Amino acid sequence: MSIPNTPKTATIDDASTVGRTLALAFDDDPMMRWFFPDGAARAAGLGRYFSTIFTRQYARHGVCEYTEAAAAFWVPPGAQDKAVPDAGTIGELSEILGDRAGLFRKAAEAAAGEGPQEPHWYLAVIGADPAAQGRGHGAALLRSGLARADAAGLPVYLESSKPANLPLYEHFGFTVLGEVQLPGGGPALWPMRRGPAPRPAGV
Template identity: 75%
Template sequence: MTTEKKPVAPRTATLDDTLLVGGVLARAFHDDPMTAWFFPEPTAREARLARYFGTLFARQYAHHGVCERTDAAAAFWVPPQGRAKAVPDAETAAELTGLLGDRAPLFRQAVEAAAAHTPAEDHWYLAVIGADPAAQGRGQGAALLRSGLARADAAGLPVLLESSKAANLPVYEHFGFTVTGELRLPGGGPPLWAMRREPRAAAGG
């Protein structure tokens, strides 16, 4: 007798989930080339990443984005109406600067470079998505991705993201994204791949 895998149900992430979200994303991004570039000390990386993602979530995305989680994955989305506000304010920027140390100027340059390539048209933006490696293969990241894409499709809008890991490109391509450009992080950092997905009609629509 076989047991069917229970579908993963994304839920809205609240401020009470800040520690969970920060920890999940820290583990998800521990070996990511971009986060390793900004947080080069491996022994301190996970703790700093947990604070980094927790700060972004609690101060910005939880208020101006659409944030969802499962038990072992989290995603931050920015709808068109949240674009102007889902950027770090002065206090958040100061906290991130303290975490990044001497990498802070490079981080600011990277944010500015990515912003310069962002089209003015309305779109949904997938700012962050990650799953704890211990939960790999359980469909938790995919469930969060489908949930956000469904919102964008319902609005008839494209979705943009930047992938910082080459191994993830086929995953996003499976969900309909295509690479539109390659950016290089300042200071000799690793590449980022800009990706875009056009809206799809709802099933049966």
């Protein structure tokens, strides 16, 4: 039996489900393995990390959607400044990250410096449970957000921390803008941009 992959709006009540899904999705992500090097504790740490940024940032100032096996956090134009971690969020994330908190802050600053100045939609997080790979969960969430940006005539920006995902994003029209080496000996990030789809003639 197929698993439904129609995007639904995520609310605060979905935090544990969203956190658990994204923990599975990012278990093999180079950047998250750098932040959570202890394999035995990684799943719990990732779950807390994603639940925290969801409830304190993106559920409040973004557009969050999920399926039964994937989740995505989008930030609309004009809300980027609001979606950054406040002091309380930073404190909570620091407790979760432990001795990697300093590296996390430097990495976040490095990534933030790459963002475009033009109005845009920002795809902050997207991930699917590897057990559901090939069932279209991530693609459904990606199409949903891209349709929203296209309707507004705006580009979309993201940073990929996993080189294997670059071809997938390129398939959806993204272009790699460069490569950013994270400070402190961290892995690379690839900023990517997708322009809005052309509007049909007469629209």
